[in-house]
Amino acid sequence: MLEIRNLTKIYDDGTRALHNVSFTVEEGEFLVVIGLSGSGKSTLLRCINRLIDPTEGEIIWNGVDLAKLAGEDLRKARRKIGMVFQHFNLVKRSSVMNNVLSGRLGYTPAWKSIIGRFSAADREKAWTALDRLNIRDQAHKRADELSGGQQQRVGIARALMQEPEMILADEPVASLDPVLAHSILRYLEKLNQEDDMTILCSLHYLDLVQRYATRVIGLKEGEIVYQGTREEIRAMSDQEFKDIYGEEAERVGELVGTTGA
Amino acid sequence: MKTTRRTKPASDEELKPSRISPTLAAIISAVIPGLGQMFTRNFRRGLVLLIGFFSAAGLLIWRFILVARRDVGFVDIFTKGIRLQPVLLFLTLATIVLWIWIIVDAYLSAKRPVGRAVGLFLILIVVYFSLGWQIGQVDLVALVTQIDDAESQVNSIAWPWSRAITTPEEYLEARAILWVPCTDDTPPQPPREGDEAYLEITPNCGDLGEVDGSRGTPITLRGYGLLPNAEVRILWNDPLKQVFTHREAGEFMFFPADENGEFEVDITLPYRLVPPTTIGAQDWTIIAQQVSSTGKPEPSLELKLAVEKMIETIFIGMMATLFGIILAIPFSFLAARNLMSGTRITLVIYYLVRMVLNLVRSIEPLIWAIIFVIIVGLGPFAGILALTIHSIAALGKLYSESIESIDSGPIEAVQATGANWTQTVMYAVVPQIIPPFVSFTIYRWDINIRMSTIIGFVGGGGIGYLISQWISKTDFKATGIAMWFIAVTVAILDYVSAEIRERYV
Ligand SMILES: Nc1ncnc2c1ncn2[C@@H]1O[C@H](COP(=O)(O)OP(=O)(O)O)[C@@H](O)[C@H]1O
Ligand SMILES: [Mg+2]
Numbered sequence: 001m002l003e004i005r006n007l008t009k010i011y012d013d014g015t016r017a018l019h020n021v022s023f024t025v026e027e028g029e030f031l032v033v034i035g036l037s038g039s040g041k042s043t044l045l046r047c048i049n050r051l052i053d054p055t056e057g058e059i060i061w062n063g064v065d066l067a068k069l070a071g072e073d074l075r076k077a078r079r080k081i082g083m084v085f086q087h088f089n090l091v092k093r094s095s096v097m098n099n100v101l102s103g104r105l106g107y108t109p110a111w112k113s114i115i116g117r118f119s120a121a122d123r124e125k126a127w128t129a130l131d132r133l134n135i136r137d138q139a140h141k142r143a144d145e146l147s148g149g150q151q152q153r154v155g156i157a158r159a160l161m162q163e164p165e166m167i168l169a170d171e172p173v174a175s176l177d178p179v180l181a182h183s184i185l186r187y188l189e190k191l192n193q194e195d196d197m198t199i200l201c202s203l204h205y206l207d208l209v210q211r212y213a214t215r216v217i218g219l220k221e222g223e224i225v226y227q228g229t230r231e232e233i234r235a236m237s238d239q240e241f242k243d244i245y246g247e248e249a250e251r252v253g254e255l256v257g258t259t260g261a
Numbered sequence: 262m263k264t265t266r267r268t269k270p271a272s273d274e275e276l277k278p279s280r281i282s283p284t285l286a287a288i289i290s291a292v293i294p295g296l297g298q299m300f301t302r303n304f305r306r307g308l309v310l311l312i313g314f315f316s317a318a319g320l321l322i323w324r325f326i327l328v329a330r331r332d333v334g335f336v337d338i339f340t341k342g343i344r345l346q347p348v349l350l351f352l353t354l355a356t357i358v359l360w361i362w363i364i365v366d367a368y369l370s371a372k373r374p375v376g377r378a379v380g381l382f383l384i385l386i387v388v389y390f391s392l393g394w395q396i397g398q399v400d401l402v403a404l405v406t407q408i409d410d411a412e413s414q415v416n417s418i419a420w421p422w423s424r425a426i427t428t429p430e431e432y433l434e435a436r437a438i439l440w441v442p443c444t445d446d447t448p449p450q451p452p453r454e455g456d457e458a459y460l461e462i463t464p465n466c467g468d469l470g471e472v473d474g475s476r477g478t479p480i481t482l483r484g485y486g487l488l489p490n491a492e493v494r495i496l497w498n499d500p501l502k503q504v505f506t507h508r509e510a511g512e513f514m515f516f517p518a519d520e521n522g523e524f525e526v527d528i529t530l531p532y533r534l535v536p537p538t539t540i541g542a543q544d545w546t547i548i549a550q551q552v553s554s555t556g557k558p559e560p561s562l563e564l565k566l567a568v569e570k571m572i573e574t575i576f577i578g579m580m581a582t583l584f585g586i587i588l589a590i591p592f593s594f595l596a597a598r599n600l601m602s603g604t605r606i607t608l609v610i611y612y613l614v615r616m617v618l619n620l621v622r623s624i625e626p627l628i629w630a631i632i633f634v635i636i637v638g639l640g641p642f643a644g645i646l647a648l649t650i651h652s653i654a655a656l657g658k659l660y661s662e663s664i665e666s667i668d669s670g671p672i673e674a675v676q677a678t679g680a681n682w683t684q685t686v687m688y689a690v691v692p693q694i695i696p697p698f699v700s701f702t703i704y705r706w707d708i709n710i711r712m713s714t715i716i717g718f719v720g721g722g723g724i725g726y727l728i729s730q731w732i733s734k735t736d737f738k739a740t741g742i743a744m745w746f747i748a749v750t751v752a753i754l755d756y757v758s759a760e761i762r763e764r765y766v
Binding site: 085088092098105114158161 | 695
């Protein structure tokens with residue numbers, strides 16, 4: 001269980017990106033964070049795995065306050081939290097295989113990883129992850145030779161290598177077209193349902209939120225302005241959605257049931 | 262929106278009424294070209310014309326004075342100038358046309374708004390390039406007419422290979438000693454052994470020729486035991502041990518021995534400047550020489566030297582590149598803004614390192630070579646140092662730019678997996694900077710080897726040193742050999758670096 005208590009983040013330039021945010025995430029939830037661009041979604045997700053240091057508040061996960069961790073303890077905690085990014089954040093010039101293997105770095109002694117020696121078991125895991133995301137054929141290509149959808153699958157495979165209990169996904173489909181958006185989210189849904197991974201995901205489109213979320217949190221100017229269950233979201237009208245989300249909110253379109261690439 | 266805003270000031274200026282009348286504008290511009298326009302609504306155009314006209318006119322007057330250096334008075338200077346350099350007449354006319362055009366333009370622009378002065382600026386450009394023609398002493402006629410005279414030299418450079426091989430020769434020699442001047446004694450002669458070649462001179466002493474043309478003592482040479490019918494050459498070995506070929510009345514002497522291997526010729530002692538001595542007679546050796554056998558053709562000294570120095574050249578370039586890489590890497594981190602913008606101190610270091618790198622880079626390697634030749638002396642090490650320091654500056658800048666363009670996304674992503682600092686650098690930073698580093702390094706290697714071919718001109722070692730020596734000795738064939746080596750090496754290098762870059766980057 002993840003419990004966020006009074007989380008506040010004020011950037012060095014004085015921007016208050018999060019203000020007193022508190023909520024809990026039960027194990028196995030697919031929690032979607034919505035909010036206008038600039039409302040603090042990325043800040044929230046990055047505080048959880050401490051890519052950003054929160055200014056105040058607690059992030060209690062499995063009984064440990066992530067906000068207070070440092071050094072080795074922080075790295076150990078990060079291993080169990082996978083992260084998927086809007087722009088994939090792959091090392092473009094490295095091979096797909098190396099990108100996927102880098103998900104294993106937290107478990108590999110530094111000297112072994114420097115000379116590129118991952119254990120046979122790790123390589124086996126990588127192949128399994130690639131299989132799961134249907135990109136085995138791409139393993140030896142350079143990451144930037146892949147299409148956007150394929151790159152995001154590499155991103156997910158990399159997160160899978162961590163054997164995470166939770167995955168943070170920061171607008172994982174914002175740079176993809178609608179067909180691919182569904183395809184990627186279905187992979188996350190599968191991890192959520194089959195592997196019981198907790199998913200925290202920020203999303204843009206109402207129909208994607210309605211289709212995949214088990215619970216929703218709405219952020220506005222760094223504060224929680226909305227919390228809803230699966231049923232409440234499904235019942236939501238476009239107008240209510242736009243009230244939280246702003247006028248730029250839109251639907252991807254009726255694509256449910258399409259099998260994307 | 263943006264475009265209209267940008268053109269607005271210009272149209273404002275055009276809509277403003279002129280402050281002076283057309284005639285007045287023309288008169289002002291006749292006295293000070295361009296000033297008239299500045300008083301109408303075209304300040305900027307007037308300023309450009311004013312600066313343009315006066316600098317062109319100034320340069321023109323300066324060129325006239327340079328050409329007619331010793332003349333005084335306007336007319337003398339002018340006539341002499343255009344007599345010696347007809348292009349100056351054209352320039353004068355063009356400047357006058359420019360002046361008149363500026364006056365007309367001043368009149369017109371005071372009258373109504375005018376468009377761009379395309380014609381006017383064209384004239385200005387013509388004036389400037391004609392000046393360039395004169396100052397640069399462009400002489401196309403010389404290029405065409407004198408290329409014929411240079412034909413044999415150019416041919417030597419283009420196809421120098423006759424100089425690449427030599428045929429070693431062995432000689433049969435007979436020697437005799439002669440004293441200058443005569444004394445009471447007779448000079449000892451080399452012992453005569455069996456049928457060996459033997460030279461006899463009568464008399465075996467005498468006086469040299471004089472600088473005024475009076476001839477030296479006539480002597481008779483008799484040779485025995487030489488090769489029948491083979492050509493004989495007469496050489497002298499003077500008291501300073503300098504060997505030179507004998508000339509009779511200015512001509513080299515070659516004559517065959519008879520069928521018995523004997524000859525007899527009359528010669529006179531040569532003129533030669535040798536330091537006088539007080540200790541009686543000086544030894545002069547006279548040598549009759551025949552080519553006894555010719556060996557197999559072999560690489561000439563020039564070819565061997567060229568190969569040796571070409572290898573040295575390539576290694577100068579390689580060492581400079583290696584040292585350049587090693588030293589450029591630390592500097593590049595200090596010159597990368599994204600790494601150094603953390604605190605004020607690091608930012609100051611950043612600006613300092615940047616400045617030093619730019620400064621060092623702006624000085625050509627040839628100049629650095631001169632400096633290092635002064636410090637470490639002639640030779641390849643000076644060249645290596647010169648190219649190294651330039652490489653550090655050039656690579657430091659390029660490397661730092663590729664560090665600056667690193668994508669932080671992968672770094673975050675790798676950190677998020679629980680990787681430590683070393684792992685993050687190895688997996689997210691290094692893969693991003695290796696390809697541009699390799700690419701820039703190969704590029705630099707390429708430049709360094711090209712540069713190392715000329716760094717020898719100032720004493721920095723390598724093949725350039727040979728070329729500068731051979732050119733000053735007007736040995737064009739040897740120069741040609743060196744140039745061929747450079748051309749072939751650079752071509753191979755181009756190919757190799759293109760291949761590596763394609764594979765790697
Ligand atoms: N590194 C930063 N420094 C200063 N302000 C930042 C930084 N990152 C984000 N912000 C500001 O924090 C607020 C929240 O940003 P973010 O978390 O990226 O929102 P979202 O992901 O919802 O678009 C915005 O006002 C943004 O400008
Ligand atoms: Mg964001």
